[in-house]
Amino acid sequence: MTLRHIPARRRTGLLAATALVGSLTAGLLALPAHAATVTIAAVQGAKRLSPYNGQQVTVTGIVTAIRSTGTSRGYWIQDPVGDGNPATSEALFVYTGSTTPSTKVGNRITVRGTVSEYYPGGSAEGGQSLTELTSASITATLSTGNALPAAFTLDAASVPDAYAPDAGGGSIESLTLAPSTYALDLYESLEGMRVQVGGARVVGATTPYSELFVTAEPTEHPTPRGGTVYGSYASQNVGRVKVESLLTSAFPVADVGDVLSGTTAGPLDYDNFGGYGIQATTLGTLTDNALAPETTRAQTAGELAVATYNVENLDPTDPQAKFDRLAAGIVGNLSSPDIVALEEVQDNNGATDNGVVAADQTYAKLIAAVSAAGGPAYQYRQINPVNDQDGGEPGGNIRVGFLFNPARVGFTDRPGGTSTTAVSVVNNGGTAALSVSPGRINPSDSAWNASRKPLAGEFTFQGKTVFVVANHFTSKGGDQPLHSRFQPPARSSETQRGQQATQVNGFVKQLLAVQPSARVVVLGDLNDFEFSNTVTTLTSGGVLTPLVGTLPAAERYTYVYQGNSQAIDHILTSPALTSYDYDIVHVNSEFADQASDHDPQVVRLVP
Structure with missing residues (x-):
């Protein structure tokens, strides 16, 4: 395969260690004596970068999902109430590196850690950052078995038609998020939160990395065979969402045009290969639409x-x-x-x-x-x-x-x-x-x-x-x-x-x-x-x-x-x-x- 902007896929041990050391250094140099007790929404803020970046904070939320494999382990916590501002995410990823998280889904916990902005693949790749807690510890488990916050539905009604604000090629990190105007802002405003898609059509087949792409916008530039065509630089196709799985069951092997019937839900994550995607804790059932390879006609004697x-x-x-x-x-x-x-x-x-x-x-x-x-x-x-x-x-x-x-x-x-x-x-x-x-x-x-x-x-x-x-x-x-x-x-x-x-x-x-x-x-x-x-x-x-x-x-x-x-x-x-x-x-x-x-x-x- 020819290389086409395919940077490092996952946070390797070295990158993870670098991010962790950087976060620790920031914490040692710029932190107050005691961690501020704040809401998750306050940590996330209404822009892409946290106003608490590099600082220690204490936050409380319900554990909604756990990633217990690989070198980018951790868990997501979400405030079930929130601040009422659609520009601020109510969830946060707590990064534990290669250590398996000790908490459980449904636990309401208080966590203390250092706020970090992590750029998957490195800042030079030009991608977005993930606001997360590093060097974190659970200071209290307040209750267990809590119902999870309702998932935000990604569909044609909720995803804006415009993809991103135009900054003339500059960074959009300083701009206040406009989730009702731009799809990229919507996804950022939902970072870490539980989201869901229903009856989602597959627009990118399953890869060797156990991931696929679906669309939350089923009528957006469809191909006759079930995909989504990219027809201009201004037609980024806002409904595309990557799907990975936190489940132990086998990942579905899907072709373009297949459907994940029912509900696919989980925290909204971000990486440098594909952008925003669902880390599924509930995965829809694969409906195979039996896409067949095409055959062209033979040339005639005079062709x-x-x-x-x-x-x-x-x-x-x-x-x-x-x-x-x-x-x-x-x-x-x-x-x-x-x-x-x-x-x-x-x-x-x-x-x-x-x-x-x-x-x-x-x-x-x-x-x-x-x-x-x-x-x-x-x-x-x-x-x-x-x-x-x-x-x-x-x-x-x-x-x-x-x-x-x-x-x-x-x-x-x-x-x-x-x-x-x-x-x-x-x-x-x-x-x-x-x-x-x-x-x-x-x-x-x-x-x-x-x-x-x-x-x-x-x-x-x-x-x-x-x-x-x-x-x-x-x-x-x-x-x-x-x-x-x-x-x-x-x-x-x-x-x-x-x-x-x-x-x-x-x-x-x-x-x-x-x-x-x-x-x-x-x-x-x-x-x-x-x-x-x-x-x-x-x-x-x-x-x-x-x-x-x-x-x-x-x-x-x-x-x-x-x-x-x-x-x-x-x-x-x-x-x-x-x-x-x-x-x-x-x-x-x-x-x-x-x-x-x-x-x-x-x-x-x-x-």
Whole structure:
């Protein structure tokens, strides 16, 4: 999987210790002699940061949930009465580190501890903080067996349509919360409190970390298959909520479109991977809506089928089952395209970082699996990268490459294309050709630092030349999340993708300058949206048409990230290619069981 703003997931022992030492230091340097006795609402305050941050306090509340595993153990306490101010949370997480809490749910207790603002993943990630008590001790158990405070219902009526206040890219921490106006403020105002969703539709499938995403807004930008489409930077989809479980029972294995029937309830938590979510103490029953993988039609004799597929760090050490599933998808779901641009093909020993860059074994194993699945006898073309220069998993040397069916298409081999050789456009009396084929586009340019270099290939189909450019632009790593405390969040990774788009756009313009009727297909994992500056730059001058824009808005997605179905893989065509049939084939992104984290797509062209 390409890294896409996936910071450290959980509070590790080291991070926990750092937070604890920091809290203790603050307590030793700035605390009064005696802890102030205050309400939980007073500790939380009406802003994101506690007015008591760094101070010792004594608070009273009912224990509503306990996390007794991992290195981020603790319990939530909630005031059943509260202060009547919707901007102030009535609950608080008491952090006990790796120590199992000694109290029980339903106990009304008095706790003394140091108020701390903890940033999951670190402050530099740009996420929100959690107000919590550290170095805490229970000074009294006032009663046991108390009824838990009623859970706040998250639904279309309670969650505002606007996502977050606009601070011009600055921090929103100093702003008073407006929970009836902004969804992000609502969630912050409920931090630690018991919340619930009812009959919640799954919009992000169960992950290996036993988490999924549901929506509290069932009519918000729905896809035909049950997801929630991310269609613009202003359409963050306010109803998305992550669900994890504090229960000992098995976590449900859910696909997009399934439903957690009944009630899912628990304290509202926050982490850096997904934002606000429910730590479920009551988990709805999974209703399986039997989402099925899609299958696209086969190309006709006169159609050239060109596909793109990110195969997620594929290398020969992967289980044979992964190769078999990818092959079955290529043969069955994609109907054996004539050309397949592959992204994230790793070298022959995968993540082992020992100087190996060749990937012939990777291609051979996939081609054999395709043949075993009843598909064509594909050939491949690619160029090995310089060791450890193209980003991705360290040691993996991911690259892009082509599979093609020689019974249907020809490949024009022109030798000389090395990892550092720049392909150029040759003018053969008004007909465009590549100087080397395959060849990399300007590989020494800084736009491609620590990133995959595009691969251009010259194909022939029924006597006609088609230029295909495979891409895998740099990842979104380093971008601030949608739920950032900086609003709107910064997307720093766009700068390099914009430079990469400029390079590819310029190369296509060189082809069309020689031959305006040149047939060009640009495709791959662009790691950016159809409404992004990256795609706008790539299409500048009208040299390319992004085919995703020809689909209904609700069907424009190839990837599901934190409950948002979004399009980051693309196929674009030059003006000469006007007759086409385009399809995104949903076989992976919506499912808990995936062969890859991306959906492939295909275009059937009449050149």
